[in-house]
Amino acid sequence: MKMSSLNLCCFLLIGCLISQIYASSDAIFYESFDEPFEGSWIVSEKEEYSGVWKHSKSEGHEDFGLLVSEKARKHAIVKELEKPVVLKDGTIVLQFEVRLQNGLECGGAYLKYLRPQEAGWTAKGFDNDSPYSIMFGPDKCGATNKVHFIFKHKNPKSGEYVEHHLKFPPSVPSDKLTHVYTAILKPDNEVIIMVDGEEKKKANFLSSDDFEPALIPPKTIPDPEDQKPEDWDERAQIPDPEAKKPEDWDEDAPMEILDEEAEKPEGWLEDEPEEVDDPEAVKPEDWDDEEDGEWEAPKIDNPKCESAPGCGEWRRPLKRNPAYKGKWSAPLIENPAYKGIWEPRQIPNPDYFELESPDFEPIAAIGIEIWTMQDGILFDNILITNDEKTALTIRETTWKPKFKLEEDKQKAEEQSAGLDGLKGIQKAVFDVLYKIANLPFLGDHQEKIMELIEKAEKQPNITIGVIVSIAVVIFSILLKLLFGGKKAKKAVTVAPQKEDEGEASNTAAAAEGEEEEKKEEQNDPPRRRTRRDN
Structure with a gap:
């Protein structure tokens, strides 16, 4: 009072x-x-x-x-x-x-x-x-x-x-x-x-x-009335019109071939499956075969395969084909007709004034x-x-x-509340986060990031998680800006090439990355799920 x-x-x-x-x-x-x-x-x-x-x-x-x-x-x-x-x-x-x-x-x-x-x-x-x-x-x-x-x-x-x-x-x-x-x-x-x-x-x-x-x-x-001439060439480089595909260039040679020198490792359990029924699985009491279908025990990794070099049918592995060169394309040369990036001519601004x-x-x-x-x-x-x-x-x-x-x-x-000092730190953190949220390159992500920050202000215990989430978003955007949003391929080491073979080498490397990706997907099929799992 x-x-x-x-x-x-x-x-x-x-x-x-x-x-x-x-x-x-x-x-x-x-x-x-x-x-x-x-x-x-x-x-x-x-x-x-x-x-x-x-x-x-x-x-x-x-x-x-x-x-x-x-x-x-x-x-x-x-x-x-x-x-x-x-x-x-x-x-x-x-x-x-x-x-x-x-x-x-x-x-x-x-x-x-x-x-x-x-x-x-x-x-x-x-x-x-x-x-x-x-x-x-x-x-x-x-x-x-x-x-x-x-x-x-x-x-x-x-x-x-x-x-x-x-x-x-x-x-x-x-x-x-x-x-x-x-x-x-x-x-x-x-x-x-x-x-x-x-x-x-x-x-x-x-x-x-x-x-x-x-x-x-x-x-x-x-x-606004200036238009780019039809014959304006903005290509800095063009394929060399005089280049010809070498006679020994085989475009049909596969990237990989079977390794004929490979041998099946000793101890390979060819008669053992990679997965077996889970022996501890029990059919649920409420399982109805008429409605749910025939019950199957879920699969687990075959324990016998853990100490063996492998299980199942052994297949000869693939190796890189030394004759592979990929699709041939002419090397690039400087474009003699290149005129640069076209821009309309400048004219006096009718709305210009001085003050x-x-x-x-x-x-x-x-x-x-x-x-x-x-x-x-x-x-x-x-x-x-x-x-x-x-x-x-x-x-x-x-x-x-x-x-x-x-x-x-x-x-x-x-x-x-035992929060002395912490609030000041949190305030400084949120001030920085709000500045980050206003970065122009975030584009459409700005609104979502701002929602996360505002949620963290109400629930300080999730602040660290929000910071991590924002960092992930920014890292993803930067990756897209750097790599054009394409999925990163496996790194492929390519031996140095002569200048006229540079583009063919790059094409081969990209094709190899795609082929290896497909191979991994084929060799690693999704595990079968039981009807009950679904």
């Missing part, structure tokens, strides 16, 4: 400090949700946005926030600013807090900074299509795990608004604590993304390396339009300011005390 009263006093004091800061600082907009949001924030009346918003306390605190209260729903709410915020001059800081009280398996927790309503939207009709200037904040689902920073920019040549996504954004913290997200737009065309006051990403709006697609289009583009800085549209409202499978997402302390010190002060006075309380509580719970 005393702790609760102390917390209440602390938050009342913090509220007073924030009020003073807001009244005397360069804050352009600040929402602490100390008061109910009804009448100030407008809930979308679109039918698909059925999720209910609530004015709710953050768990364990006396501090209020805007709560996503229902699972598996679309939520949309908007706050119109008194006057639009111009983003073209000076520094602008966008900052807000989010607490994922029930975690975030699949959903968004980001803000949309909307353009003026002249762009074609209304507060009550706010939806996914409402035009925005910037979208910023956490988003996590499947292969997606990132703190988005997206801005829409109008191409002055085409008039088209294009979404530009930050490349390699930071990942979303995987705990259930309150986190503060900050985006600082600088007048030198830089944007700095911070999580909990720590810089996680710095990018330049004009750099093609930092945003996809690049803000400034390329000067030239491939000519000294982005031409951002002003911010007229702040909207939250998300779909999520989790409830318990709490937004708080939404700030727009042109002063970095103001943002820092609010972080220190609003976010930091809450985070410290939540962190201390989490550590105490971990210590009482």
Whole structure:
């Protein structure tokens, strides 16, 4: 009870400090949700946005926030600013807090900074299509795990608004604590993304390396009307047209022949079968010969064969045919008509333009339009300011005390469960795993890997197994990339050949590998199963 009263006093004091800061600082907009949001924030009346918003306390605190209260729903709410915020001059800081009280398996927790309503939207009709200037904040689902920073920019040549996504954004913290997200737009065309006051990403709006697609289009583009000439030869090598098959080349000679010098080993038990009925097998009591057929005892390896060199009919083994050369093919030579890989000619890009800085549209409202499978997402302390010190002060006075309380509580719970230290290691491991899951070459496997990681987060005891599974998947993908996805053949040692025999030698090696594979399958038939086994 005393702790609760102390917390209440602390938050009342913090509220007073924030009020003073807001009244005397360069804050352009600040929402602490100390008061109910009804009448100030407008809930979308679109039918698909059925999720209910609530004015709710953050768990364990006396501090209020805007709560996503229902699972598996679309939520949309908007706050119109008194006057639009111009983003073209000076520094602008966008900052807000989010607490994922029930975690975030699949959903968004980001803000949309909307353009003026002249762009074609209304507060009550706010939806996914409402035009925005910037979208910023956490988003996590499947292969997606990132703190988005997206801005829409109008191409002055085409008039088209294009979404530009930050490349390699930071990942979303995987705990259930309150986190503060900050985006600082600088007048030198830089944007700095911070999580909990720590810089996680710095990018330049004009750099093609930092945003996809690049803000400034390329000067030239491939000519869409250019076509490859019919006589264009892209083959770097061709079969030598003057080469002829040697007269002594026998394409019909088999790869293997019987080893006439081989002799049956002494002690070979030719009259003994390789398998015998299991003497300990007993016909089941519920076996019905009419329904199940005649019962047969399962087979086991013949114990008499264990000490003998072999059992059953002895067959003369095969050996490599010294006369085998395989199918002949002409060696490759440099193609005299080779012109290289054809590419269409470059022409000036009609949409190309130059800028000294982005031409951002002003911010007229702040909207939250998300779909999520989790409830318990709490937004708080939404700030727009042109002063970095103001943002820092609010972080220190609003976010930091809450985070410290939540962190201390989490550590105490971990210590009482004997998990002190382990959680930190697990967090580091999962941060690495999420980065691995976002590797581009994983392609369609990303979603499955992300599901495994999220499952391991809920069940830490399977983490090692998940890591092994991910390693196997990545190893398999790398093998496919290296070997074209074909089944690996047995290694075949091939003696060095003369240059004009190289291709024939490679052909023989490949054919030999396939023949040996077929031979193994024929010599190792599947063991017979009884009807009962089936």
